[in-house]
Amino acid sequence: LEMDGYLRKAIEENELFLCYQPIVDVHTGAVIATEALVRWRNPKLGLVRPDEFIPLAEETGLIHEIGRWVLQTACRQTKQWQRETGNDKLAIFVNVSAVQFQHERFVDDVKQALKQSNLLPSCLRLELTEHSMLRHLSSTMRTLDELKRLGVGIAVDDFGSGYSSFHYLKQLPATILKIDRAFIERLHTNASDAAIVKAIITMGRGLGLETIAEGVEALEQLERLRDLQCSYAQGYALCPPLVAEEIAAYMTGRQ
Ligand code: G
Ligand code: G
Ligand code: G
Ligand code: MN
Numbered sequence: 001l002e003m004d005g006y007l008r009k010a011i012e013e014n015e016l017f018l019c020y021q022p023i024v025d026v027h028t029g030a031v032i033a034t035e036a037l038v039r040w041r042n043p044k045l046g047l048v049r050p051d052e053f054i055p056l057a058e059e060t061g062l063i064h065e066i067g068r069w070v071l072q073t074a075c076r077q078t079k080q081w082q083r084e085t086g087n088d089k090l091a092i093f094v095n096v097s098a099v100q101f102q103h104e105r106f107v108d109d110v111k112q113a114l115k116q117s118n119l120l121p122s123c124l125r126l127e128l129t130e131h132s133m134l135r136h137l138s139s140t141m142r143t144l145d146e147l148k149r150l151g152v153g154i155a156v157d158d159f160g161s162g163y164s165s166f167h168y169l170k171q172l173p174a175t176i177l178k179i180d181r182a183f184i185e186r187l188h189t190n191a192s193d194a195a196i197v198k199a200i201i202t203m204g205r206g207l208g209l210e211t212i213a214e215g216v217e218a219l220e221q222l223e224r225l226r227d228l229q230c231s232y233a234q235g236y237a238l239c240p241p242l243v244a245e246e247i248a249a250y251m252t253g254r255q
């Protein structure tokens with residue numbers, strides 16, 4: 001079989017699983033959310049990275065079924081953590097690809113995942129890159145508006161890495177900016193990167209958007225983010241992506 005043949009069977013064979021990476025309040029250290037990151041382990045192919053199989057899933061149309069599975073699994077898991085920890089505000093960030101987002105059934109898939117899991121819409125945040133939001137702008141805006149009306153959060157993933165102008169940012173019904181890790185990498189050593197991160201945080205506050213720093217690998221970066229009044233951070237310095245059982249232990253360890 002070719003890789004797409006294996007991918008076709010991945011869901012029914014239970015080969016997909018999710019890792020979750022905590023998103024932490026920079027000031028208190030509390031876990032406010034996790035980001036779901038899909039993984040595929042196949043007996044013949046081994047562990048295949050999403051960078052490899054998501055593009056294939058988009059080409060073959062399998063992304064819709066995979067995306068539906070990710071949404072359902074992530075929402076259900078988050079509801080379970082809410083019950084276990086008593087934190088009913090714990091949120092889940094789910095990555096959505098442009099192809100998946102364009103599908104006419106996408107909003108119904110979101111509604112169904114929320115209904116099945118009994119998770120509040122305000123606890124679900126969908127991540128799209130600037131690039132995927134700006135593709136087919138008018139239909140994207142309609143879908144984003146519909147999701148926003150439902151109460152679902154919209155995060156711009158890898159913010160700062162694309163080509164979108166402030167003109168578009170102003171129009172997008174986004175609620176969260178995730179600052180691309182390229183700017184965080186040298187935040188503590190490079191004055192230009194620090195200035196850009198500071199500007200994004202200030203602009204976010206002015207627009208009423210939450211900001212999350214991605215790819216925080218060093219404690220010095222975390223300290224700079226505190227100085228800059230960034231609210232939330234994510235990265236190896238805090239916690240790597242982990243399987244659900246490990247996340248439960250991480251969260252209880254922090255309470
Ligand atoms: O976690 P990792 O470095 O392996 O993720 C690699 C890329 O795959 C990232 O760009 C991430 O956004 C993407 N990705 C991870 N999980 C999902 C998912 O469930 N759906 C989509 N569309 N992309 C995902
Ligand atoms: O495109 P997106 O931002 O969704 O991708 C998230 C990717 O970043 C995942 O593959 C995740 O494993 C990875 N990641 C998470 N924390 C860090 C980090 O601190 N440093 C780096 N380099 N990658 C990270
Ligand atoms: O080394 P340190 O204690 O700062 O790392 C914090 C956590 O992040 C540890 O669990 C470590 O294993 C993890 N981590 C560090 N670098 C990486 C990496 O490149 N990939 C992943 N997945 N985890 C990492
Ligand atoms: Mn992401």
Ligand code: NA
Nearest residue numbers: 157158178214
């Ligand atoms: Na990102």
